[in-house]
Amino acid sequence: MLNQQGMLRTQALTLLSVLAAVLLMLSFGVRAEESKSGQVVRGEMTQLAGADYWRQVREGVSGTTTSASPEHGVLISTPGETWFVLKEKWMSPAGAVAIFGSITLVVLMYILVGPLVLSAPRTGKKIRRWSRMDRALHWSMAFTFLTLAFSGLMLVYGKYFMKPYVPLELWGFTISLAKQYHNYVGPLFFILLVFVLLKWWRKSIFNKTDVTWFKKMGGMMGKHKGSHPSAGFSNGGEKMIYWLLIVFGAIAAVSGLVLDFPIFGQTRRDMEISNLIHMFSALILICGFVFHIYIGLFGMEGALEGMVTGDVDETWAKEHHDLWYEEVKNTPDNDQATVTSKASDSPDQSSQKLT
Template identity: 75%
Template sequence: MHSRLLRRLAASILSLVFVLTSALFSVQSVAADSSKPSNSAQQEMTQLAGADYWRQVRDGEEGYTTSTSPEHGMLINVPGQTWFKLKEKWMSPLGALAIFGSLAMVTLVYFIVGPLKLSKPKTGRKIQRWSRIDRALHWSMAFTFLTLAFSGLSLVYGKHFLKPIVSTDIWGLIIMAAKQYHNYVGPVFFILLMTVLIKWWRKSVINKVDIQWFLKLGGMVGKHKGTHPSAGFSNGGEKMIFWLLIWFGAVAAFSGFVLDFPIFGQLRRDMELSNLIHMFSALILICGFIFHIYIGLFGMEAALDGMITGEVDETWAKEHHDLWYEQVKDLPENNKDKPDNR
């Protein structure tokens, strides 16, 4: 009975993802088609400017202007249609599919595999894991990333989900606020990213222990579930998330700088390429952090305690980071709760 219920729930979730994705593909197709000038509009422009003039403009013929900026004589960037098609017909729908798919996957994992529980009861003895500075840095990065993701997704998908249900004035305010927030907070994200790299890179170097952790799938699924493979301060999964953040976060930040500051001689094709790279790297980060958030909130018992209080229970430390526990268990700050030290 229980397994049948889980199968039905999984089928319902997958069906919802399929429906949402199909609807988004349809909306994107309609939007792309509607953005093309109609035949009557093209005829009107041809009549106003003349057929020969319009043909020259579409062929990239340059005119005369006193501007000294790059591409100052190009009225229409015809190759930009390639960027538009890649963005509207491929990147946006596939990005939505990736996000909905990640949400569906963690939901299925929760109901089918279940969270990873501690093998033994908590002892009540606390082990110091994160300092106040570490926690402040983590939550600052989390808030900045999530708000940038939300504002970015609003810019890409808001016209399909928000615009139809709000007035034009409210929609204009929302999209302007999202754009301004994204532009100004993006550099803050880069500063935090570099601080995270400097502060935690030593804890995130991959070693042989992490290879064994990956081979056992972190003890979360399959025949190794509940085995709690050995790990140092950070396990293989945490290190993977760290380097995913650093590399794709850096790509997102630098491509964002190109879009933020179009005053250093970038051509339109440079901006278009940066836009696609920015979208791709941001989507990788969003999908990666869906799994990170799942583990912290639902996938592992007491996983979030360390980032809230700075301390973890002794049982949690032994089972998930046994090598690190052996290194720190005798430190004075971790023995304050022992009866002989009271």
């Protein structure tokens, strides 16, 4: 009996030993598999978040995403760094130099050259030059352009001249307001630009008279100052400003619309290129209109009042737009031929024809 129990105990121990050995072998196998699997996972993680992974990210390698939109599989746009450098390191400083340079030039021009005044006394007779519709279109465009220019400059340069000196809350509100205003009013500028093109393009075509006008620098500088070179309804300088507005205004407007409505499959490259083009064209416009504003406000006697009241003095018309004046004088049926004498209070003498 005891021998049988001993044999059973021995067999049980042997079986347990065999089972233990099998379990131990299986355990080592599982551990080896787990170790191997862990090494694979760690290798994948190292590759995913390590140098190779970030190298691929910087190279713009596309990953996997549920979005079907262009470039959504690209985590970091490497060419975007080129855009950032061009915008922040080159175009922004160059734009600031150009704007302040333009302002400096007109200040020096006012100090050293002085404004262009009328050579003869005013007659008091007024010639209608701009209709009410003309003036409404001009001032609508002027207001839209100036406010867009200010909000755009705030977006580009505000972080330098405002952010360090005001509370963070005020800065956040101001820059957000500038951004929203720029985005929503921008399309209105494009609409006004179309009306400006349709309204005045015929009067802004260059001709031989403009060549002489430019040679004499508009009679504003040097030995030609006060010479009043001949001009039609628009002189060479006005035509140049007009086409500057049309060409660079159209470029700024179209590139701005691309930025405003990123819903037509634009890629990051499209947006970056549009941003640079938009900045460049806007800076050209701002510099050009520094001179336009100078002429209207300070550089030429009688220029501003024509766009405010619609009428110009007869002397002003003779000296600055003599060819247009002759057309008006010799066309009695033209509405623009009607002149008003400030010296007369009599209703029947308030309007008379130029003869």
